[in-house]
Amino acid sequence: MSTLLTRLDELRDKAFGELKNLTSATDLEAFRVKYLGRKGAITGVLRELGSIEPEQRANVGAEANKLKNELTSAFEKHQESLKSKSIPDSKVDLTLPGRSRFLGKKHPISRTIDDIIDIFYSLGFSVAEGPDVETEWYNFDALNTPDDHPARDLADTFYIKDNILLRTHTSPVQIRTMENNKPPVRIIAPGRCYRKDTPDASHAPNFFQTEGLYVDKDVTFSDLKGVINIFARRLFGPEIKVRFRPHFFPFTEPSAEYDFSCLICKGDGCRACKHTGWVEISGAGMVDPAVFEAVGYDPEKYTGYAFGMGVDRITMLRYGIADIRYLYDNDLRVLRGI
Ligand SMILES: [Zn+2]
Structure with missing residues (x-):
């Protein structure tokens, strides 16, 4: 088996393992850059396609793109679920009307x-x-x-x-x-x-x-x-x-x-x-x-x-x-x- 395919398998396990523990917007962004970004791990694998046997390239490329798509959709799903959870989880109920202040007026x-x-x-x-x-x-x-x-x-x-x-x-x-x-x-x-x-x-x-x-x-x-x-x-x-x-x-x-x-x-x-x-x-x-x-x-x-x-x-x-x-x-x- 190609070492690149092994790396993709490892990447998949690692990325999905990390993704489910992310809770903050900062962590999400760091994750996106690390795995899905232009200089991320998956792009890194694709860049190395040129160094492997030509007959393996198509297979490895397809696997890499598949992982990228799966990870992207899982990432977006997780991001959405965090957003919808953030309101009930918060100590502040943003739906409550504000406390109005008395506006001064002329005597x-x-x-x-x-x-x-x-x-x-x-x-x-x-x-x-x-x-x-x-x-x-x-x-x-x-x-x-x-x-x-x-x-x-x-x-x-x-x-x-x-x-x-x-x-x-x-x-x-x-x-x-x-x-x-x-x-x-x-x-x-x-x-x-x-x-x-x-x-x-x-x-x-x-x-x-x-x-x-x-x-x-x-x-x-x-x-x-x-x-x-x-x-x-x-x-x-x-x-x-x-x-x-x-x-x-x-x-x-x-x-x-x-x-x-x-x-x-x-x-x-x-x-x-x-x-x-x-x-x-x-x-x-x-x-x-x-x-x-x-x-x-x-x-x-x-x-x-x-x-x-x-x-x-x-x-x-x-x-x-x-x-x-x-x-x-x-x-x-x-x-x-x-
Ligand atoms: Zn009167």
């Missing part, structure tokens, strides 16, 4: 401010900002607030030192804007405000307002009503109703408070609207001529309206939140749901 108050800005921006308003720490002049005097007005009281306002305080509303931004710009002025001023309120379901010592101001020639109260109505419908939908009630503010004349119809009970009355069917939003009115004089505008030439809105209250109305403290407690279980 409901920030979302409301963004939407308020979008609506007024589309109506031609730009955004103005001012400092949280203000002087008494900007927070009260320039806004025509008398010296004995209760809002100036130490019990109601956070004073930092004489004449310096945390702003109690965003109205100082109106004064700062008018001081630095000639009419026409059309701005909204969103921001944080501070009052010495004891926290309860509807009060927090820090809260958010957005102030609006439009000064030009021939601005009227009906322009104000129109803009508030458009705003309410854009934010809450066409069913919302707006009402104005006469009121007094030192910085506007005439002045009004305005309410939105309660979206929770649709005006029938519920706990959220104290059974009135209406939710108070804030105040509005025509800018008092004394305010124009304080900033150097000619009250004979210009008129204007100003309005405020409680961002917290609007946020509570939008998302059906019963207690303002939910917005400030930073309890993620609550905030995630809003």
Whole structure:
């Protein structure tokens, strides 16, 4: 018998013996290179055909190719079975759904401010900002607030030192804007405000307002009503109703408070609207001529309206939140749901 045929027999025994013990992809590749590769053992036998008797070549060549085919198919089968086994054998169940992470999102108050800005921006308003720490002049005097007005009281306002305080509303931004710009002025001023309120379901010592101001020639109260109505419908939908009630503010004349119809009970009355069917939003009115004089505008030439809105209250109305403290407690279980 040809020594090459003997070598092929030995190779067959050895290769099949090794193959069944292979478990890793690395071992499989090493095996393939060793026996089936271009420089592998079987190719090695074929290369030596030239050195044997011509009449034996065909037989040995056929045997070598037969072994190569058998080994190749056995190798592929083993490779497949390892692949299908690897999942159940693994400690990790790849079919389990992943554990989802909570994606951060904007605070409901920030979302409301963004939407308020979008609506007024589309109506031609730009955004103005001012400092949280203000002087008494900007927070009260320039806004025509008398010296004995209760809002100036130490019990109601956070004073930092004489004449310096945390702003109690965003109205100082109106004064700062008018001081630095000639009419026409059309701005909204969103921001944080501070009052010495004891926290309860509807009060927090820090809260958010957005102030609006439009000064030009021939601005009227009906322009104000129109803009508030458009705003309410854009934010809450066409069913919302707006009402104005006469009121007094030192910085506007005439002045009004305005309410939105309660979206929770649709005006029938519920706990959220104290059974009135209406939710108070804030105040509005025509800018008092004394305010124009304080900033150097000619009250004979210009008129204007100003309005405020409680961002917290609007946020509570939008998302059906019963207690303002939910917005400030930073309890993620609550905030995630809003
Ligand atoms: Zn209601």
